[in-house]
Amino acid sequence: MSARNAFYAQSGGVTAVINATACGLIQEARRFPERIGKVYAGRDGIIGALTEDLIDTSLESDADIARLRHTPGGAFGSCRYKLKSLETHRAQYERLIEVFKAHDIGYFFYNGGNDSMDTAWKVSQIAEKMGYPVVCVGVPKTVDNDLPHTDCCPGFGSVAKYVATSIREAGYDVVSMARTSTKIFVLEVMGRHAGWITAACGLAAENNGEPPHILLFPEVPFNPEAFVARVDACVKQYGYCTVAVSEGLSDAEGRLIAESGAKDAFGHSQLGGVGQVVAQLIKDKLGLKYHWALADYLQRSARHLASRTDLEQAHALGVAAVDLALQGKNAVMATICRLADEPYRWEISDAPLAEIANVERKMPAEFITPDGFHITEACRAYLQPLIEGEEPPPFRGGLPDYIRLKNIAVPKKLPAFAV
Amino acid sequence: MSARNAFYAQSGGVTAVINATACGLIQEARRFPERIGKVYAGRDGIIGALTEDLIDTSLESDADIARLRHTPGGAFGSCRYKLKSLETHRAQYERLIEVFKAHDIGYFFYNGGNDSMDTAWKVSQIAEKMGYPVVCVGVPKTVDNDLPHTDCCPGFGSVAKYVATSIREAGYDVVSMARTSTKIFVLEVMGRHAGWITAACGLAAENNGEPPHILLFPEVPFNPEAFVARVDACVKQYGYCTVAVSEGLSDAEGRLIAESGAKDAFGHSQLGGVGQVVAQLIKDKLGLKYHWALADYLQRSARHLASRTDLEQAHALGVAAVDLALQGKNAVMATICRLADEPYRWEISDAPLAEIANVERKMPAEFITPDGFHITEACRAYLQPLIEGEEPPPFRGGLPDYIRLKNIAVPKKLPAFAV
Numbered sequence: 018m019s020a021r022n023a024f025y026a027q028s029g030g031v032t033a034v035i036n037a038t039a040c041g042l043i044q045e046a047r048r049f050p051e052r053i054g055k056v057y058a059g060r061d062g063i064i065g066a067l068t069e070d071l072i073d074t075s076l077e078s079d080a081d082i083a084r085l086r087h088t089p090g091g092a093f094g095s096c097r098y099k100l101k102s103l104e105t106h107r108a109q110y111e112r113l114i115e116v117f118k119a120h121d122i123g124y125f126f127y128n129g130g131n132d133s134m135d136t137a138w139k140v141s142q143i144a145e146k147m148g149y150p151v152v153c154v155g156v157p158k159t160v161d162n163d164l165p166h167t168d169c170c171p172g173f174g175s176v177a178k179y180v181a182t183s184i185r186e187a188g189y190d191v192v193s194m195a196r197t198s199t200k201i202f203v204l205e206v207m208g209r210h211a212g213w214i215t216a217a218c219g220l221a222a223e224n225n226g227e228p229p230h231i232l233l234f235p236e237v238p239f240n241p242e243a244f245v246a247r248v249d250a251c252v253k254q255y256g257y258c259t260v261a262v263s264e265g266l267s268d269a270e271g272r273l274i275a276e277s278g279a280k281d282a283f284g285h286s287q288l289g290g291v292g293q294v295v296a297q298l299i300k301d302k303l304g305l306k307y308h309w310a311l312a313d314y315l316q317r318s319a320r321h322l323a324s325r326t327d328l329e330q331a332h333a334l335g336v337a338a339v340d341l342a343l344q345g346k347n348a349v350m351a352t353i354c355r356l357a358d359e360p361y362r363w364e365i366s367d368a369p370l371a372e373i374a375n376v377e378r379k380m381p382a383e384f385i386t387p388d389g390f391h392i393t394e395a396c397r398a399y400l401q402p403l404i405e406g407e408e409p410p411p412f413r414g415g416l417p418d419y420i421r422l423k424n425i426a427v428p429k430k431l432p433a434f435a436v
Numbered sequence: 437m438s439a440r441n442a443f444y445a446q447s448g449g450v451t452a453v454i455n456a457t458a459c460g461l462i463q464e465a466r467r468f469p470e471r472i473g474k475v476y477a478g479r480d481g482i483i484g485a486l487t488e489d490l491i492d493t494s495l496e497s498d499a500d501i502a503r504l505r506h507t508p509g510g511a512f513g514s515c516r517y518k519l520k521s522l523e524t525h526r527a528q529y530e531r532l533i534e535v536f537k538a539h540d541i542g543y544f545f546y547n548g549g550n551d552s553m554d555t556a557w558k559v560s561q562i563a564e565k566m567g568y569p570v571v572c573v574g575v576p577k578t579v580d581n582d583l584p585h586t587d588c589c590p591g592f593g594s595v596a597k598y599v600a601t602s603i604r605e606a607g608y609d610v611v612s613m614a615r616t617s618t619k620i621f622v623l624e625v626m627g628r629h630a631g632w633i634t635a636a637c638g639l640a641a642e643n644n645g646e647p648p649h650i651l652l653f654p655e656v657p658f659n660p661e662a663f664v665a666r667v668d669a670c671v672k673q674y675g676y677c678t679v680a681v682s683e684g685l686s687d688a689e690g691r692l693i694a695e696s697g698a699k700d701a702f703g704h705s706q707l708g709g710v711g712q713v714v715a716q717l718i719k720d721k722l723g724l725k726y727h728w729a730l731a732d733y734l735q736r737s738a739r740h741l742a743s744r745t746d747l748e749q750a751h752a753l754g755v756a757a758v759d760l761a762l763q764g765k766n767a768v769m770a771t772i773c774r775l776a777d778e779p780y781r782w783e784i785s786d787a788p789l790a791e792i793a794n795v796e797r798k799m800p801a802e803f804i805t806p807d808g809f810h811i812t813e814a815c816r817a818y819l820q821p822l823i824e825g826e827e828p829p830p831f832r833g834g835l836p837d838y839i840r841l842k843n844i845a846v847p848k849k850l851p852a853f854a855v
Binding site for chain 1: 507510514608612733
């Protein structure tokens with residue numbers, strides 16, 4: 018059997034560690050030159066496959082590939098582009114297979130979240146129907162931590178470490194000034210549908226009374242009266258109150274609080290502004306001065322504070338994807354399997370893409386306290402290992418020293434294709 | 437000469453390294469028990485002196501005092517409380533002296549910015565008039581970096597390192613997705629009157645085309661047309677555009693842009709929202725999707741990413757304050773004196789409080805490029821050394837392990853005093 022090429026694409030929102038997965042995958046592929054020829058990466062994700070815009074990673078040095086482990090963002094570009102159903106958009110899938118055929122792609126690695134696993138699964142189906150031999154392996158990645166069949170998703174642990182650290186640090190700031198100045202601090206975090214990132218903020222509160230005092234989950238319908246009463250009690254007891262709020266906080270009817278509240282001068286809803294909406298509510302009801310922060314992309318790109326556990330898992334999953342492919346395991350996703358909480362032990366496993374595609378893992382109800390404002394011990398036991406360990410990037414001139422690859426294109430062989 | 441006690445207070449907004457100054461000061465004072473009795477700290481800053489709410493730092497172990505070096509926020513509490521003029525509020529100053537007398541305070545260390553240096557200077561004056569012997573020494577601290585007679589101000593270097601790192605990391609995120617998704621990213625940073633922090637963001641752009649692409653300084657009146665044209669050019673050239681904007685960005689008439697733009701549903705001006713105002717302007721004019729982040733307290737409490745240079749200077753200034761006091765140098769502030777840019781060399785010096793009080797150091801005009809949108813090489817040469825070096829805090833359970841002191845009160849000896 019002669020060596021066939023591999024295609025790798027990054028998909029959806031990028032993270033602090035998705036390049037660690039790319040690093041592991043390319044390093045592992047290079048160990049098997051008799052089985053795997055070149056690893057081609059899709060420029061800007063799957064769009065690069067459709068447009069035949071492939072990057073030849075074999076032109077990057079081993080040293081530069083190693084540096085991917087400590088570089089945030091998506092080194093080859095990513096995109097939010099979901100291939101539609103096989104029935105209505107069969108041409109797109111056929112195009113993918115054409116491109117694979119033109120470049121002798123025998124391995125398809127798709128590094129992303131729910132939608133991407135769905136696409137990888139569909140590609141494996143159409144390839145089979147078309148009689149084109151390709152092994153399709155999904156590699157998990159999402160800060161939302163909502164893929165099933167894996168203990169956690171690479172990218173999440175580092176966001177978790179970042180938001181918990183940030184709200185702890187801000188808490189030390191607020192408590193210093195609270196007697197005569199700002200008593201309220203609100204941090205808005207990502208996670209529109211699931212409260213995993215909000216929950217992670219709760220890790221900073223190891224003892225009663227420590228920040229964050231209140232967590233506002235997307236899973237818990239916002240009750241303004243109960244919230245304000247809790248803030249009031251907090252300020253009376255501790256002198257200040259810190260809140261972590263999910264961008265996806267909604268009311269009982271499922272409407273986003275960010276959209277229900279403030280509008281700008283042009284009448285636009287303020288997206289990414291739920292932090293300010295709940296802070297302003299406190300000011301209106303209790304007359305307390307507030308500060309708020311919006312972490313936005315900072316939280317998912319903060320490689321300088323990545324979790325070593327997350328990094329190791331991200332890298333290991335890239336390695337495992339290649340190993341699975343070489344074993345001929347088609348239409349599976351590499352997964353993390355938890356063996357023990359403390360000390361945390363995990364191993365790599367795999368699960369069928371068919372069982373993962375479009376299935377969203379919700380946060381268990383027993384991870385949220387009965388009052389809806391904090392995490393339980395069970396949640397803490399789950400989250401804690403995921404933020405353990407540090408592996409700072411190299412610094413140069415006082416700043417993290419990240420790599421930009423050369424990203425040289427593979428010559429095209431096919432006619433253009435519009436996406 | 438018998439040992440007399442010292443009084444130390446933290447003032448104004450806290451920083452990632454103000455406790456490193458406290459650490460150096462207390463450690464140095466403990467080396468001279470024959471000269472300095474106990475170091476009392478004001479609970480919540482100077483208010484603690486007025487209300488005779490003193491903290492006995494001698495009850496904290498050497499190990500815990502050492503841990504102050506890696507703990508953000510103000511360990512004894514701080515406040516924004518400016519003593520008024522000697523003429524109209526003489527009673528306050530007399531009260532301070534009374535408290536000093538009651539607790540045999542022979543050394544007054546005030547750790548803060550412009551207002552605090554003014555207060556320290558006035559205290560030295562009134563003490564002299566009242567014939568009370570006390571050595572008053574100012575210790576600089578302000579993320580605003582606007583004190584004269586010192587090369588820089590402790591706290592600034594760490595904010596500078598944080599914002600430059602953050603916008604670099606966010607840039608790696610945005611460029612990954614820009615082809616098909618968000619092309620615009622805006623980071624709003626502190627610095628209402630001076631653009632030092634905004635300028636520091638510029639350090640991340642080492643080569644042409646690297647983020648941040650545009651800096652919006654409080655010193656440069658905002659020109660919406662020129663700004664939008666520059667964003668447009670950037671997106672056309674690089675495919676995306678990242679912007680760092682000062683919370684103090686103003687128009688030609690000096691009105692804050694944050695207040696000119698958006699209002700919330702209640703008609704309140706959005707403070708802390710200039711980032712969104714300029715991002716929304718881009719969306720309205722160019723139709724480009726944006727993300728924005730508001731670093732707020734995160735930037736000044738991010739001890740996990742502190743500059744080692746900043747930490748070393750903060751600690752050294754605490755040590756120097758004690759040494760100056762023991763030399764009997766009254767009414768001075770300890771300062772940092774730059775000896776060379778590269779390699780950066782500095783030494784401790786001092787300057788009269790009278791020349792510092794209420795004097796604001798502006799950013800030199802030659803630090804901003806002629807188009808008003810970036811920093812010059814001269815600015816880079818000044819800023820670069822201040823962010824050099826890392827000294828991460830210890831981590832426990834995946835999070836920075838910070839200290840909370842016991843902060844035990846000194847028994848009161850005087851009647852209450854209302855502030």
